Amino acid sequence: MNVDYNAEPLVQVKDLCKYFQVGRHATLKAVDGVTFNIWKGETVGLVGESGCGKSTCGRCLIRLYEPTSGQVLYDGKDITKLNKEEQKEFTRRVQMIFQNPYASLNPRMTVKEIVGEGLKLQGMPNNEIEAKVQELLETVGLNKDHMSRFPHEFSGGQRQRIGIARALSVDPEFIICDEPISALDVSIQAQVLNMLNRLQDELGLTYLFIAHDLSVVKYLSERVVVMYLGTIVETATSEELYANPMHPYTKALLSSIPEADPRRAKASQRIPIKGEIPSPINPKACCRFANRCEFATERCFNEIPQAREMSPGHIVACHLMEQ
Ligand code: SF4
DSSP: OOOOTTSOOSEEEEEEEEEEEOSSSOEEEEEEEEEEEEOTTOEEEEEOOTTSSHHHHHHHHTTSSOOSEEEEEETTEEGGGOOHHHHHHHHHHEEEEOSOTTTSSOTTSOHHHHHHHHHHHTTOOHHHHHHHHHHHHHHTTOOGGGTTOOGGGSOHHHHHHHHHHHHHTTOOSEEEEESTTTTSOHHHHHHHHHHHHHHHHHHTOEEEEEESOHHHHHTTOSEEEEEETTEEEEEEEHHHHHHSOOSHHHHHHHHTSOOSSHHHHHHSOOOOOOSOOOOOBSOOSSOTTGGGOTTOOGGGGTSOOOEEEEETTEEEEOGGGGO
16 A cells, blocks of 8 residues: 655654553553654554563553553544544544454354444444444455354454454554464464455555564564564664664564575574563663673663664664764
């Protein structure tokens, strides 16, 4: 889909913070000063290890969490300042597909009830809901025989399709896909990714695609945002990021992607990331990657690196970029 980067972004995330108080003197800084845009019709991949704050960030964008500070603008409006009518419209326009298709569907509801719930809330008459649910199920590769069944009667891939049909039921324009394939068998993952791609083309959707693995977002995303411990370390177009990664963390993440071609696998060197991701509770004012970075200097342990635009749209937060 063609993306108009001269237009105002559909989603603007500005210095977003989401903190959780976890004790009298302990603050978990899940998202800490995150800034990025999403333009209409594009897919932005939000990538990082588990615990880096990417899902919390996604939940702030759909108002499942209220930000501690900062702003999320949707279509130019601050989503925390919508009136009742605007909030209702926002709830329709922005949907989420969850990571776990086993937990995200009510086991006591039939597929018709699950997919038709949003239609009912939108005021669609009962006699029209059945036909619409059938149409939605066909859109995601299921059929009308599935309508009267319960979630436990389906495989993981089929359940994720039901979750996608539910998200599509209210005719959204922006969908946050929170690791939608990570709980699925590898054999099913490509099918779901291809379907999301097709739906984007057919319905003109915009996606934020959250993943822990750069290889998953490579073929889907126009741009990629790499997060580490609540902060963004690098943002670039997919093409630029994969050809010319600059942040040591992005380089290490990329080097961990298995290479199918044995000659290239031999040539490419794996950069191990030592240690575990540290705790996001009361983090020090320094580079959050410092204790795992092979290039860390004293400065990295004492000063937060500022984001710098190294080339148009390629933004990196690392002291090394000053050299
Ligand atoms: Fe490594 Fe320092 Fe750059 Fe952080 S700022 S990524 S520690 S070189």
